[in-house]
Amino acid sequence: MTGNCGFLHPSLILLVGAALLPLIRDPFRKPYLLLIPILAFLDVVFLNANPGTYGVVQFMGDWTLTFGRVDSLSSVFAFIMALMAIIGTLYGLHVDDPWQHVAAWFYVAGSLGVIYSGDYLVLFLFWEMMAFASTFLIWFNPDKDSLAAGYRYLLVHTFGGVILLLGFVLRYQATGDFSFVQLSEQHTNLSTWLIMAGLMLNAAVPPLHSWLPDAYSKATITGAVFMCAFTTKTAVYTLARAFAGFDILIYLGVFMAIFGIIYALKENDIRRLLGWEIISQVGYMVAGVGIGTALAINGTAAHAFAHILYKGLLFMTAGAVIKATGTSKFTELGGLYKRMPMTMLFLLVGAVSVSGFPFFSGFVSKSMIISAGFEEHLPLVGFALMMVSAGTFLVAGLRLPNLIFFGDFKGKQESYNQAAEPTWNMTMAMATASILCFLFGTFYPMLYAMLPNAGVVYQPYSSYHMAETLQVLACTALVYAFIKDRIGAKANTMLDLDWVYRRGGRGFLWLASKPLQAIDTAWGEAxxxxxxxxxxxxxxxxxxxxxxxxxxxxxxxxxxxxxxxxxxxxxxxxxxxxxxxxxxxxxxxxxxxxxxxx
Amino acid sequence: MIVNLIEFLRTRPKLLSRCGYGIVAAIVIWSLIVIDRQHVHSLLEKIPGFWSFFTIISALVLLILALAWAKTGIETNEDYYDR
Incomplete structure (x- = not known):
């Protein structure tokens, strides 16, 4: 990169590292696998300590590309992404296939590139890199459904990319400007909504959300750990950058928070349940972006930060269970506490963090967004998000651990017998994420010091907030004790909007293979x-x-x-x-x- | 250690449920007596034990929504797309 001495883009480290990875052989492979994300992380830490605009290049004459906009908003997101890259790579250290690591690193590089980008062209380049790289994390799963799921994921994201492209090209035509900055809510036009829709697709905002549970439940075990962290939270960053204070996002956010919980209450696949939970949690962040005050944006960044850690942890424990038992269905699990007590402990840490138990990370982040809602005189938003808090504990804190680890094992006896704790590196990665969930929840000033708006004072550990949270948790547990059979394991699934393209696709296929093909054949013969x-x-x-x-x-x-x-x-x-x-x-x-x- | 604790509690469901009720009661009573409700966000929260009622109703509303939504035909067999 020219013009800026001392600027090394962290994505470049990952990309070069990924390109060299297939050439590295044992015994250097594992140290190398850890070294590259650690170098990228150190680079991010160094950049965050020196905010500014770097990597500005002239492109085809009159366009200016900005690769390194390092400010308070991009810093906190880049920090957590780079940290998660280390944890994710550690979790996948036992995977021998180098191409899986290459795809994961390309994916992380895309995310960091989007976060540091200062204009739509660079953003779009890295945006598409993320979409394509993550598709391979699905395709590498040898399951029979994964190939089709990967294609669906790729097509949906290509569609989203095209919408985004349309949006910013239209905007360029009107303003002559590619810079990626806050858009005005007063002067909206078609380009504003197209850009918003393109970004919202990656944040899984309904009605553009169905790809998420579909894809994340079909990815490889390590791939899902990466995917659950990067796509949606990078999109939340872009929304916070361009659409802070847009009222429509408040309502969409609250809707998706409730919608996700409703689906998660009935789901039978571990990773589909967690996928719906992501949609619900990202709902908080989208609502936070919509509220748009300094406290709300801080809350969004803090919640994204906390969410990446605990959701990564939950996907890691889910992966450990799936790897050990060979199934991801609640109807074939249960009673695993004896076989995998450590994994259970880590899952419980993730579960209490997502539920917002005091001293765990969800507690100090989620409440900021809810408080911001009440302070902006949006009591309905505050109450709706509190309702979702109860639902989150119901789904991830009670239903999930209960169906995996307690009760009786419902699958085949041999898969129970073969179930065991995961490899050392997986355990290490889960332990690291667990410790971080606890650290950032208890020593919260560490997290708050990184948040974008420095002047905001917020105190999560007030006695009223403690009492409020403990009442919500205690009464949710009470309700669960009475209703747990109604949301038990059932070999069913819930239809969603992906029905349109999964069943609609068949209609198109019929049209193409029967009438259109017949015409084509006749024409070709003639x-x-x-x-x-x-x-x-x-x-x-x-x-x-x-x-x-x-x-x-x-x-x-x-x-x-x-x-x-x-x-x-x-x-x-x-x-x-x-x-x-x-x-x-x-x-x-x-x-x-x-x-x-x- | 964890396994032993779980085994211990599994064989004594009565003890487990009593502990559970005890903790819930302690939390609710503590919130009723000790907590200062002067600086709350909305008037509703001045009602003693408001969040306990709120949570029970919320959890039930979510449950009913989920069950009702599933009943409309949205819930289907897992092999729906394989057929």
């Missing part, structure tokens, strides 16, 4: 008989003449080229579209990087 056959005869003669006559006479170049082409196509064209996509995207990304940085 063309072949009338047009193609005479043409082929003539050209076959000339090809023969060229190959045997001309090339033979000259120097045999054509034969050489054909041989090379065949060898390349054996390597790169395997007939599986995801590999073709992978090579194409990697090549495009490398070409773009070379163009920008060289």
């Amino acid at each position: 063309y072949r008989v009338i047009g193609l056959m005479p043409l082929m005869l003539v050209s076959r003669f000339w090809a023969w003449f060229d190959w045997h006559g001309i090339d033979g006479v000259v120097d045999g170049t054509a034969r050489g080229v054909r041989g090379l082409g065949q060898r390349i196509s054996c390597g790169f064209q395997r007939g599986q579209i995801q590999y073709s996509l992978f090579f194409t995207i990697t090549f495009a990304a490398l070409a773009l990087l070379a163009f920008v940085w060289l």
Whole structure:
């Protein structure tokens, strides 16, 4: 990067690290795997200590790209993303396939790139990098459903990307400006709403949310740990950057907070339940962005920070259970406390953190957003979010641990017998996240010192707030004791808006394969008989003449080229579209990087 | 250690439920007696034990919403998309 001495983009560390990773062999592989995210994290810490605008490059004459806008809002998000990259990589350290780590690092690099970007072009570049890289985290799962789930995820995100692109190109046409800054709520037009919709799709705001539980329940075990942290919270950052104070986000946020809980109450898949829980928790953040006051934005940043840690922890424990038992269904789990007591302990730490128990991270972050709602004279918002607090404890604090670890094991006996604590690195990662959940909840000034608006004073540990929280928790537990059979494990699922494209897709397929295909076949046949056959005869003669006559006479170049082409196509064209996509995207990304940085 | 504690409590469901009720009662009584309600956000919160009522009603409302939503035909077999 030119022009700014001493600026090294943390994404660049991850990208170069990822490019070299397949070449690194044991015994250096594991240290290297930890080294790269730690270097990126240190780089983020260094940048955060030196705020400013870095990495400004001229692009194609009159456009200015900004790769490094380091200010109070981007700092806190970049910090937690880089920290989560270390924990996630530690959790996946036992995975031998280097490409899974490459995809994860590309994904984190995309997230950090979005967070530090200062204009829509750079944002869009890294936004798409995130979408494509995370798709591979789904495809690497050998499950039969994962390939289709990956395609659905990719298509939905490509759609969102196109909406975003439309939005900022329209805005550029009107204002001549690509800079990614706060938009005005008074002067909205089509471009504002398109940009908002594009960003909201990644934040899983209804009605653009169905991809989340669908994809996260089909990803690899380590992939889901990464995915639960980065996509939605990066989108929350972008919303906070451009749409703080937009009233519509308050209502959408409250709606998604309630909606997520309702689905999570009935879900039978661990990671689908946690996915719905993400939607519910991100609802708090979206509402916080909509409220838009200094306290609300601080609350949004704090909650995103806390959420990444405890949700990462919950996905890690879920992964440990799935890895140990081979199933993710509550109807095939239960009573695992004897086999996996450590995992249970970590899951409980995550569960009490998300439920907002005093001394755990959710307590000090969630309440900021609720207080901001009451202070802005939006009592209904405050009460609705308190209701969701009760629901969160019901779902993640009581239903989830109860169905996995207590009661009787409902699956096959052999999967109970084979269930055991996970590998050391997974345990270490869960322990680290657990300790951080406790640290940031108890020694909260550490977290508050990083928040974007420095002047705001907030005290979470007042006696009234303690009494309020403890009453909510105690009475929720009381209610659960009476209703737990009504939300027990059932081998059912809840339909959602993805029905439209999953079933609607079949209709399209039928249309394409039956009537349209018939027309196409008839047309093709007519063309072949009338047009193609005479043409082929003539050209076959000339090809023969060229190959045997001309090339033979000259120097045999054509034969050489054909041989090379065949060898390349054996390597790169395997007939599986995801590999073709992978090579194409990697090549495009490398070409773009070379163009920008060289 | 954790396993032993859970085993101990599992064999004594009466003790477990009594402990549970005891903790809930202690929290509610503590909030009724000790807490200063002068600086609350809204008038409703001045009602003693407001958050206890609020939580019980909220949890039931969420449950009823979930069950009612599931009943409309939204809840279906897990292999719905495989068929």
